[in-house]
Amino acid sequence: MADVTQRILALLAMLQTGRAFSGDELVARLDVSPRTLRRDIDRLRAYGYPVTTQPGPGGHYRLTAGTALPPLVLDDDEAIATLLGLATLSATGRAAEGSVDEAAARAYGKVDQYLPKRLRHRAGQLRASLETSTTLAPSISADVLVSLADAMQRRHVVTFDYVGKDGSATSRRVHPYRHVHHNLRWYLLAWDTHKSDWRVFRIDRITGLQTSTSTYTPRPLPTDTALDYLRQGLDKDRERVVLTIDAPLPAVADAFTYQEAELVPLSDQRTRAVLKLDTWHWLLLNLAFLDADFTVHEPSGFRTALRAFGARLMDRE
Amino acid sequence: MADVTQRILALLAMLQTGRAFSGDELVARLDVSPRTLRRDIDRLRAYGYPVTTQPGPGGHYRLTAGTALPPLVLDDDEAIATLLGLATLSATGRAAEGSVDEAAARAYGKVDQYLPKRLRHRAGQLRASLETSTTLAPSISADVLVSLADAMQRRHVVTFDYVGKDGSATSRRVHPYRHVHHNLRWYLLAWDTHKSDWRVFRIDRITGLQTSTSTYTPRPLPTDTALDYLRQGLDKDRERVVLTIDAPLPAVADAFTYQEAELVPLSDQRTRAVLKLDTWHWLLLNLAFLDADFTVHEPSGFRTALRAFGARLMDRE
């Protein structure tokens, strides 16, 4: 056979039936020498196909993936969920080479083969019916995730360059503890050896990751979960904002749906709101969507900034 | 790349995702010359894979559906992506019984068994290292998705009750065409037989789904993709906004990162921005984070509303 790739695909097609084939049979089918067949088998193994053999009388080659799969382990819903998880993950990011979303896109097209036969038809139907919109979020490297997970389990210290918000990179040497996924971003909770304190890093900003051989003694996590710590970190730079709004509580609650604000009715038409914000900017949408007068009691810096922005808005024309 | 077959399998894995790839992208990914890529594409076509192309701007290669593919093995990254897809999907929703996210959570604990032995250790490591935060989004039923997909393939008419924004339910009889995932929500694009027009439904608001035995004759989709139709629906109420900002283009691009704005530099310190918004409120954050003067040329309604809001901000105290 003149074309290697075609022959490999033909060999795969035969083996994927799950049947056992003797070397002689495959040699005849593929029209190659026994030695070449053995090379082809080696090649498939190198690609990750688990071809098993038995020498001696009745010897044969067989592709074990089909028979090794546990049947009925994933129920229908779980199989569908696997597919959907990959579909949505593959649409979250920019498909950068080596990224998790890129790998998800590839797996999305392959995962059928790991499903029981009766579910494959359904998976095909679902795939044909489905479209996902791209969500712009930072891509992360699968390699980095896996390396960090390994370092965590073995308690290995890692070093990396970390690109901050201003674009400058600093070298870090840390004890990694947890990965956290929050709001489409992946974070690493780690103990920073230079700062002698806990730090949270965005994984998409980590470059040049190196795992060292030195190990660290685990210390208790700063909070019950890494997610709690991440949330605390987000709260650290927030100020307590107190404002009064000339609107009834339900209307205010609606405007503050996406923020954890404490709301107290002062009257039928007036509500007091207390919340934490790191910057006055985030108040704008709440106040804009509320067609009501309001007073910012504190902090005074917010009040000043809002007034300055108001002046900017009015200076047009 | 040293091994042709492996490269062909990699090319197949990329193309089978159904996505369009430009020649440059495939060249970069496969690390071959453009000429070699074209030969590879020819090779795939010779094997019977229907690769379609489009020359000219936005030109690309795409594998059209419907072809039986050789069994493709999940590589390391893809296996990790499968796990991560399930982790993030299981955290998206309220884990209602019968929902996709609940099924994802169950599958998350089982998927190791589909991985080659060498990857199981890694999957366990990664799982142990990972936390995901719950994203509040509507849960959808896996059964509904699957039933709809089946109805789409067989061209069966379906009926269901649809709960609108005001909480009232209406009966619908539709020809289903596509599922769309957009901004954490799942939608159904269908032809509404009562309205004799296309409609988009949120799947979490569908109850009492019944598939009937009557079939429908397919009609052309209203747009190239269902996603385009969904976006058009979202765009319908959007106005073209034109503004000039006294800031350099990079600063403006940064402020408008999350919006599809067309930016044109008018000078070193002045930039023109054109974008579509359904309401002026969404301009506030862009303008607030940009510490620069600006002029809203159109629409005049936005200009008036922004000035009124500015007055509101200044009337405090």
Added chain:
DNA sequence: GATGTTGCGGTCAGAATATGGCCACATCTG
């Protein structure tokens, strides 16, 4: 334990195939 039948992997000379660069051309979009 001996025998026969299978699969295994290294080596070699010659044959076959693949590659990138170059080019003129076709097709599509704005």
Added chain:
DNA sequence: CAGATGTGGCCATATTCTGACCGCAACATC
């Protein structure tokens, strides 16, 4: 129409593949 994409022929060179040969390993049967 200009620019950006895909197309396919040609060529010299580099790379890979092949069958034959060989000694060996693993298995089932007698």
